[in-house]
Structures are given as structure tokens and as C-alpha cells.
Amino acid sequence: MRTPGIFIFGMVLAPCGWILELICTVAPAWRTINNLPGQSSDLVLQQGLWDICRTFTSSRDIQCNQQDTQYFSAQIIEIARALMLSSLILNLIGIGVASVGVRCWTEKPHWTVAGVGGLLIFISxxxxxxxVAWYTHIMTSIFSASTDVRVGYCLVLGFIGGIMEVLGGLVMSIGLCRRCGARKRDERPRAFPVKSTRGPSPAHRVTVPSISSSVSSVPYYSRPSETDFTRDKRQQDSTAYRARPYDTDL
Incomplete structure (x- = not known):
């Protein structure tokens, strides 16, 4: 038996979503700030969950490990860190559990185990x-030295990775629904034939007309035997002898 398509779909989307989620967590580009007052016009400030970098559009120079206590003290930063780390760990656990249930090495898949793994991936x-959605909603209200605040690529990758994990986990969770449906079918009471309390009905008597041997409408033909042939020949010879004339008759 080959691997069901829903498990293949989930096992492909879950690792892809985890990679995008890891980039979103580590990279310092949740938002970008341009046109900082008193700074060069080509300066771009990239802020993430763990680090802040200064980049320039006219060159490739990047200066990270920038300090901003007011930005990192925001409530959304601490909550986003905890949720993103929990999501990464939970996704790995879900992929491990689902790998056991998908059964690439067994004859039949373990629908319950794979469904539990899909549920963990969905929660991740x-x-x-x-x-990601919360940060996008209050992005402009977080402390910033400029009003020119733009969405970073980490938010886009976070949305894509989260949606991939939700779709993959939701599809794999169908295994739990199938398992529950099979269990309900097994527990459904079976219908047994109802025995009648009345006694057996008397047998119907049918009168068959008797056929007498004396009254037969079908003629009976017997096979001629050798004795009948000999008897018939003697009768013919005797008749011929009696019909022969004698001298006295002349």
C-alpha cells in the first residue's frame, strides 16, 4: 500500500514552512525605517526580534548589533520571541511524530499517529x-525615530511559512477524523434477524393424480427380438405350404 496523498502533502509543506519560519525568526528585517532625521538619506535601519542592522542603499556595508532599548522593551517583541521559538520547536516535534505515522517502512499507515503529528504542525x-499578524497591525505604533516605516521581508516569509504549516497540518489531521469514523462504524450495533414466536405453519398437502397402467394414451413399442422374427417366419412358411395345390385337387 502506497503512502496516502494527504500525508505526502503535509510532509512536504511542514518542513518548507519551518525553514521560512526560522528565517523569519532569526533575520533582522521585521520592519525597515527610512529617512532618519540627522542621518544620511541612503541609511536604512532594519529591525527584527533579536538584532538591529544599519544598511546603506549606495553600498553593501551592514552594521549589526545596534542597540535600541526602547524598541526591544516593547511588549510585542517579547511575546513574538516566545511564540516564534515555541512554534519552531512544536513544528519539529510534529514532523517527527508524523514521520512515524506516515510509515514509509510499514505496510499500512498509522492514521492516529499521523493525525496527531498533523495537529501539532497546525498549532505550530x-x-x-x-x-506576525500582531506585529504588522501595530508596526507603526512601536517606537521609531522616523515616520517612514515599511514592512520587512521577514513578515512576508512568516505569513507564507505559517500558512503552509496550517494547510499541511490541517490536511494531515484528516487521519484523526478517519480513525474516529472507523471506530464509530465498528461500535454501531448490528441488526440481527428477529425470530418469530409463532409455531411453524403446517405443510400444504398437494394431491397428485395417480396414473393407471391400464389407461395409457401413449402407445408402447417394444423392440423386436430374434424369437419374434423366427415365429413370424414360421407362420409365413406354414401359410405358403397350406396354399400349395395337391394332385388330388387337380
Missing amino acids: GVLTIIP
Whole structure:
């Protein structure tokens, strides 16, 4: 028996979503700040969950490990860190559990185990979407030295990775529904034939007309035997002898 398509779909989307989620967590590009007052016009400040970098559009120079206590003290930063780390760990656990249930080495898949793994992957995707959506909603209200605040590529990758995990986990969770449905079918009472309390009905008597041997409408033909042939020949010879004339008759 080959691996069901829903498990293949989930096992492909879950690792891809985890990679995008890891980039979103580590990279310092949740938002970009341009046109800083008193700074060069080509300066771009990239802020993430763990680090802040200074980049220039006219060159490739990047200066990271920038300090900004007011930015890192925001409540959304601490909550987003906890949720993103929890999502990464939970996704790995879900992929490990689902790998056991998908059964690449057994004859039949373990629907319950694979469904539990899909449920963990689904929760991991939800934990990713929550901080990303929340950060996007209040991005402009977080402390910034400039009003020119733009969305960073980490938020885009976070949305894509979270949606991939949600879809993959939701599809794999169908294994739990199938397992529950099979269990309900097994527990359904079977219908047994109802025995009648009345006694057996008397047998119907049918009168068959008797056929007498004396009254037969079908003629009976017997096979001629050798004795009948000899008897018939003697009768013919005797008749011929009696019909022969004698001298006295002349």
C-alpha cells in the first residue's frame, strides 16, 4: 500500500514552512525605517526580534548589533520571541511524530499517529501567524525615530511559512477524523434477524393424480427380438405350404 496523498502533502509543506519560519525568526528585517532625521538619506535601519542592522542603499556595508532599548522593551517583541521559538520547536516535534505515522517502512499507515503529528504542525502554524499578524497591525505604533516605516521581508516569509504549516497540518489531521469514523462504524450495533414466536405453519398437502397402467394414451413399442422374427417366419412358411395345390385337387 502506497503512502496516502494527504500525508505526502503535509510532509512536504511542514518542513518548507519551518525553514521560512526560522528565517523569519532569526533575520533582522521585521520592519525597515527610512529617512532618519540627522542621518544620511541612503541609511536604512532594519529591525527584527533579536538584532538591529544599519544598511546603506549606495553600498553593501551592514552594521549589526545596534542597540535600541526602547524598541526591544516593547511588549510585542517579547511575546513574538516566545511564540516564534515555541512554534519552531512544536513544528519539529510534529514532523517527527508524523514521520512515524506516515510509515514509509510499514505496510499500512498509522492514521492516529499521523493525525496527531498533523495537529501539532497546525498549532505550530497558528503560533507563527499570531505574532506576525500582531506585529504588522501595530508596526507603526512601536517606537521609531522616523515616520517612514515599511514592512520587512521577514513578515512576508512568516505569513507564507505559517500558512503552509496550517494547510499541511490541517490536511494531515484528516487521519484523526478517519480513525474516529472507523471506530464509530465498528461500535454501531448490528441488526440481527428477529425470530418469530409463532409455531411453524403446517405443510400444504398437494394431491397428485395417480396414473393407471391400464389407461395409457401413449402407445408402447417394444423392440423386436430374434424369437419374434423366427415365429413370424414360421407362420409365413406354414401359410405358403397350406396354399400349395395337391394332385388330388387337380
